[in-house]
Amino acid sequence: MSMGGVYRAPSMGSVPALRLSRIAAIPFAPVLLVQGKRLRRETPKLPDAALPWSGSEAGPSALRLLVLGDSTAAGVGAATQDEALPGNLARELSARWSRGVEWTALGENGATARDLVERFLPVALEETYDFVFLSIGANDALDLRSRSAFGRDIRTLLTALRSRNPDAQLMMSSLPAFFRFVLLPNPLRWNLYLHSQNLETEARRIVAQFPGVIMSPAPPPYTDGFFATDLFHPSASGYKDWARFAIDDAFEKGQLA
Template identity: 50%
Template structure:
């Protein structure tokens, strides 16, 4: 991003506007599909962070650590960094340890490009086999890119939530808000605003589910992205971006109703 302060104002959509987000995207397909194709050809494809996707933050003497699973798409897979400790999982563990003084044992599961349906099909069941006290879910960006229906996305999130608490009823689930696509300067119009509108429709459905659960919380929309937030593809976070995201998400979670469950 050229200037962190030179960012567009946040678009606002009515409930009716969100309800037709998919129809709008499909109607604009003759324009936005070629734009998407051109972007894929231009944007460098960054690899997932090398394994292992697990680590620890904090004092080894802590006999009651937080056991955190980061479940999701390319962000869970550490795309944008070359060391998973500087990706989302490692940075969330650091931020949570610094804020609570509790040891955090973290691991990540997912893959670049994954939708919520992909997580259910390939990653959810094996990821939940290990003891888990906190799940951080980062998904939805690829569902928006694929123009998944909001109703289908809601069913998938409901399934994930049910499986998480079915396997670990005393766990806490944190879900990240979807990316603020309207601030992605590398996306041309009308692709940028169309993608943001549909992502907000998906987020609205997920937020209703998450907010209704006493042990779950969804973070608010992110603050403006700073200079240096993005990796070289200007789409995924880099090390600085993951750090800022983690600090924001953990600070917000600890002041939410589930915050007492994490201290």
């Protein structure tokens, strides 16, 4: 909304409209700038999850899991990585496949897809994995990165990860449902959501071109307690919900067997 006015959410039904998401933000630029600065100044800065960033779930024939990405790979919002995305994904996979899981997290708070390509992909390629979960895109949306630049980075990541792990299952998470982030004021909230959908549409187009690579659907409404104290990152409970939703959905659709 403008100051004192009513802001109407942009339509998500048109792909051409999504492609113009950065242009759509221009009329709101002065307000977005003020709101963005205030958000960064007033939002609590939560730490990464404590070390170690690796662990295991007991069981036979342990599969190797890599969680690669931004603050959600870094476990921001949870005390430990076991309580964050890696540990919860490991428990879901272990329960589904009756196997052990050895998991590793790699990433950084604030990372974009370009950061992963330049700084974290070489490390990710040093080892091989059976399952790779890629959580990236939120900061690309926040930075209003272009659809084409984001798409190039996603393609680079998936090409390299598939080449290094030819038999692995690769899963990319959907981008956050920013329109449900009560922390974000409008018009920042809806412009951010519009642009995130632009980026996600491109990511889905690219993911569909890679055999054995899947992407989670948009998340259901966030539950009470999903968010950490900063109202932006998941809490330990939120990471548990996220991991269960992502793995359950993939199994129900027959994407994982």
